[in-house]
Amino acid sequence: MRDDKWLLSRLDYLWSEYFADVPQINPVFIQFGRYSRLRLGSIKMDPASKKTYITITGMFKDLIVPQVVVDHTIAHELCHYVHGFSSPHRRLHRFPHEGGIIKKEMEGRGLIYLFNAYKDWIKTYRVELRAHYEKKRKLKKFVWKFG
Secondary structure, three states: OOOHHHHHHHHHHHHHHHOOOOOOOOOEEEEEOOOOOOOOEEEEEOOOOOOEEEEEOHHHHOOOOOHHHHHHHHHHHHHHHHOOOOOOOOOOOOOOOHHHHHHHHHHHOOOHHHHHHHHHHHHHHHHHHHHHHHHHHHHHHHHHHHO
């Protein structure tokens, strides 16, 4: 199982290798959050303390999730930081995903391999997720009918 210390090491690696030109002008923290199947990552800045918090789904603690998928999610959130979303940096765009800016940013930083690995993984994951919810829906119908 992965822990918050491992997550911080991935953030440090990605920042130093691919985002070294981006000054960390406020404290940035990263941690695993609750287990979520749909919200894989988020970034928020506390307006009072001006600290930025990156939260990664607890689902990614499991080693079955490829490291490149975790790295992609961290890099995705760092792109938001660079673009001025949930960071003190100047906002560069009106919306956080406007016009494919995340893909363009990752491509420009040599991270397209993460983007592509994530895209491949998400196709398989969506099939598994659909199957999970279909099974859950059928069970709910069964319990309602015979419960």
